[in-house]
Amino acid sequence: MEEFVTEVTEEEIKREKLKARELRKTSWWKKKLSKGTCYYCGRKYSPSELTMDHLVPLIRGGKTTKGNVVTACKECNNKKKYLLPFEWEEYMKKIQEDS
Numbered sequence: 001m002e003e004f005v006t007e008v009t010e011e012e013i014k015r016e017k018l019k020a021r022e023l024r025k026t027s028w029w030k031k032k033l034s035k036g037t038c039y040y041c042g043r044k045y046s047p048s049e050l051t052m053d054h055l056v057p058l059i060r061g062g063k064t065t066k067g068n069v070v071t072a073c074k075e076c077n078n079k080k081k082y083l084l085p086f087e088w089e090e091y092m093k094k095i096q097e098d099s
Helices: 010-023 027-035 074-080 085-098
Strands: 050-054 069-073
Touching: 010 050, 027 069, 050 074, 069 074
Parallel strands: none
Antiparallel strands: 050 069
């Protein structure tokens, strides 16, 4: 599969990471964390075990907006890396087929 790639500058990534740090301080984000659910695997975790993940990764042109960030366990977040949602779904299907 051919990957979707966009030109993103280091400056744009730094700006979005700063927005993410600010968003983590909001009651909106704290409420999402308190639910304790990983968006990808659906398992329950304590809030301290969850991370903020961008559905469309910053390096692929994603922005730090409420519609583009989800709670994710560290394992899923590390596996997803820079994948887009449809690429993640294909990755998960392949893993299930191989097991």
